[in-house]
Amino acid sequence: MRFAGSSNYVATPDLMLAVNAAIALERPLLIKGEPGTGKTMLAEEVAAALGLPLMQWHIKSTTKAQQGLYEYDAVSRLRDSQLGDGRVHDIANYILKGVLWQAFEAEEQTIILIDEIDKADIEFPNDLLRELDRMEFYVYETRQLIKARRRPLVFITSNNEKELPDAFLRRCFFHYIKFPDKETMQRIVDVHFPGIKQALLKEALQVFFELREVPGLKKKPSTSELLDWLKLLLAEDIPPEALRSQDRKVTVPPLHGALLKNEQDVHLFERLVFMAKQNR
Amino acid sequence: MLIDFFLHLKAAKLPVSTKEFLTLLEALQARVISHSLDEFYVLSRACLIKDESNYDKFDRAFGGYFKGVTELPGLDAEIPEDWLRAMAKKHLTPEEKAKLEKLGWDKLMEQLKQRLEEQKERHQGGSKWIGTGGSSPFGNGGFHPEGIRIGGQSAGNRSAIKVWEQREFKNLDDTVELGTRNIKVALRRLRRFAREGAAEELDLDGTIRDTAQNAGWLDIKMRPERHNKIKVLLFLDIGGSMDDHIRLCEEMFSAAKSEFKHLEYFYFHNCVYDYVWRDNRRRHAERFPLHDVMHKYGDDYKLIMVGDATMSPYEILQAGGSVEYMNEEPGATWLARLLERYPKAVWLNPEPERLWEYRHSIQIIRDIMGSRMFPLSLEGLERAMRQLNK
Numbered sequence: 094m095r096f097a098g099s100s101n102y103v104a105t106p107d108l109m110l111a112v113n114a115a116i117a118l119e120r121p122l123l124i125k126g127e128p129g130t131g132k133t134m135l136a137e138e139v140a141a142a143l144g145l146p147l148m149q150w151h152i153k154s155t156t157k158a159q160q161g162l163y164e165y166d167a168v169s170r171l172r173d174s175q176l177g178d179g180r181v182h183d184i185a186n187y188i189l190k191g192v193l194w195q196a197f198e199a200e201e202q203t204i205i206l207i208d209e210i211d212k213a214d215i216e217f218p219n220d221l222l223r224e225l226d227r228m229e230f231y232v233y234e235t236r237q238l239i240k241a242r243r244r245p246l247v248f249i250t251s252n253n254e255k256e257l258p259d260a261f262l263r264r265c266f267f268h269y270i271k272f273p274d275k276e277t278m279q280r281i282v283d284v285h286f287p288g289i290k291q292a293l294l295k296e297a298l299q300v301f302f303e304l305r306e307v308p309g310l311k312k313k314p315s316t317s318e319l320l321d322w323l324k325l326l327l328a329e330d331i332p333p334e335a336l337r338s339q340d341r342k343v344t345v346p347p348l349h350g351a352l353l354k355n356e357q358d359v360h361l362f363e364r365l366v367f368m369a370k371q372n373r
Numbered sequence: 374m375l376i377d378f379f380l381h382l383k384a385a386k387l388p389v390s391t392k393e394f395l396t397l398l399e400a401l402q403a404r405v406i407s408h409s410l411d412e413f414y415v416l417s418r419a420c421l422i423k424d425e426s427n428y429d430k431f432d433r434a435f436g437g438y439f440k441g442v443t444e445l446p447g448l449d450a451e452i453p454e455d456w457l458r459a460m461a462k463k464h465l466t467p468e469e470k471a472k473l474e475k476l477g478w479d480k481l482m483e484q485l486k487q488r489l490e491e492q493k494e495r496h497q498g499g500s501k502w503i504g505t506g507g508s509s510p511f512g513n514g515g516f517h518p519e520g521i522r523i524g525g526q527s528a529g530n531r532s533a534i535k536v537w538e539q540r541e542f543k544n545l546d547d548t549v550e551l552g553t554r555n556i557k558v559a560l561r562r563l564r565r566f567a568r569e570g571a572a573e574e575l576d577l578d579g580t581i582r583d584t585a586q587n588a589g590w591l592d593i594k595m596r597p598e599r600h601n602k603i604k605v606l607l608f609l610d611i612g613g614s615m616d617d618h619i620r621l622c623e624e625m626f627s628a629a630k631s632e633f634k635h636l637e638y639f640y641f642h643n644c645v646y647d648y649v650w651r652d653n654r655r656r657h658a659e660r661f662p663l664h665d666v667m668h669k670y671g672d673d674y675k676l677i678m679v680g681d682a683t684m685s686p687y688e689i690l691q692a693g694g695s696v697e698y699m700n701e702e703p704g705a706t707w708l709a710r711l712l713e714r715y716p717k718a719v720w721l722n723p724e725p726e727r728l729w730e731y732r733h734s735i736q737i738i739r740d741i742m743g744s745r746m747f748p749l750s751l752e753g754l755e756r757a758m759r760q761l762n763k
Contacts, residue, residue, distance in 0.1 A: 268419055
């Protein structure tokens with residue numbers, strides 16, 4: 094079983110190798126990289142390419158590790174006991190299975206995506222050490238051991254908001270997705286918009302990379318924003334000439350709202366354009 | 374097999390562990406890769422290196438091992454100009470030092486300009502020309518109380534006013550984990566567990582109490598979950614006289630990173646001026662105007678400055694006093710601006726507290742900070758955190 098990119102996802106050779114190593118050894122793969130470089134997409138694409146079901150677990154700041162295993166719904170049980178429901182005598186009725194449990198008991202091998210693990214509490218990764226290492230856990234309420242039938246492939250993404258504990262890192266493979274260079278970017282765009290006019294694409298990439306150079310932007314536009322922007326440009330049918338601004342007059346690129354996602358950035362950018370006009 | 378390679382990485386101070394090494398061997402045995410060095414490079418990196426900030430170090434170590442590529446000198450250190458290299462250091466007696474009268478700032482600059490024009494050749498010793506090991510106010514390795522430093526290492530008396538070289542400082546890395554436990558304990562004081570926000574978790578004790586009060590009729594109580602909402606803006610002094618303290622700073626830095634919800638850090642050199650930077654290797658290419666930083670981060674951030682505040686008083690009080698470039702406004706103005714924006718602020722100083730009164734610049738900064746300067750020790754941190762939480 095090997096992953097070799099897919100028709101709508103461009104993977105660099107080193108990324109493919111990291112994925113294949115994780116597949117071969119059935120170890121978790123930790124993916125980091127700038128926002129919008131396709132970290133979450135990767136798990137989806139690998140699942141599609143290998144034909145395995147994907148189980149997603151999106152992490153929030155309030156997510157607990159336990160929720161991925163199971164939850165004991167004590168409140169329902171308390172309520173049922175008040176109402177004299179018969180189900181109340183079996184505690185198993187109030188155990189809700191989490192993502193990992195579902196993956197562990199699945200008949201075939203599954204892919205688990207633990208998305209944005211850095212959003213959770215610092216202790217979160219530590220609480221999953223044994224579960225990810227041995228692929229098993231114990232349910233105290235019903236005294237049963239849940240063990241994975243087939244070790245699932247685990248993809249973990251992180252945006253580097255918090256550092257992860259060493260013990261956790263030692264158990265993973267790691268890959269950092271670099272921001273694509275112009276060439277890779279061209280391939281990515283080709284994959285998403287096969288019919289895009291070459292001239293338009295060239296101008297758009299030029300504008301895009303120049304915009305990334307603007308100092309002081311809160312959030313630099315990333316690949317996913319570029320794709321959105323191109324979609325808009327195509328929909329509006331904007332001619333390539335409209336993007337070219339080099340010497341004649343400086344203009345704000347059309348539909349720049351798709352690239353710059355916050356007021357201050359847009360404001361800063363417009364100010365810079367205004368200043369550039371003044372200097373001429 | 375490959376044990377030498379593993380030990381080589383270890384010797385290059387990369388945080389690799391035996392378990393990860395065994396994983397690598399396992400992957401090789403499973404024939405994940407064919408016989409290609411490029412593939413081995415990627416595989417070993419994925420197995421052994423778990424942080425992109427170590428990629429660069431790994432690249433150099435890998436290259437060094439497999440191709441015998443010599444690590445280029447000058448990657449880490451800038452070579453000073455030949456005639457400035459410290460060949461000998463002339464040791465002056467305290468009386469001799471005292472004999473050197475202090476020249477004023479303007480006079481010093483004027484003289485330097487003059488002599489730079491006059492001088493053509495390498496000079497060593499003596500007391501007028503620029504060179505090494507002398508007692509002229511110019512050159513390096515010398516002992517004039519307000520000397521101007523040109524190239525090379527400072528002789529250790531730390532009063533050089535102008536550093537005429539673009540030094541590349543090592544980036545602070547936050548990998549120092551050992552021994553930071555105690556600092557973490559102190560930093561935890563800064564977390565304020567405010568119970569506010571939406572009701573999220575079942576308050577079991579409250580539910581039992583209220584249900585009992587209702588004579589057994591269920592009354593469910595919810596309570597907001599605790600979370601850390603402290604925001605911190607961290608400014609770290611780097612280079613120059615801070616080199617001695619860099620280890621302490623690294624520990625502090627590594628401790629801080631995992632402790633707060635929002636932690637933004639910037640580097641400065643000696644005193645804050647118009648610009649700060651994030652990545653020390655690209656400090657000249659990618660700098661952030663301090664105005665923008667202040668504009669971007671609101672006044673709910675708490676400001677922590679870390680620096681030894683040991684410099685020439687000119688660097689704080691005089692426009693153009695920066696050792697790096699021509700600053701239009703003095704550091705004191707910028708510092709005051711920062712304090713105005715961030716009312717909750719402290720300065721942490723790695724120098725022992727008992728030495729503070731002997732350094733003029735520390736006194737000045739302490740005055741500007743309104744005495745909110747604390748030593749970088751556990752006890753000092755406690756006091757600083759208490760101050761921030763007031």
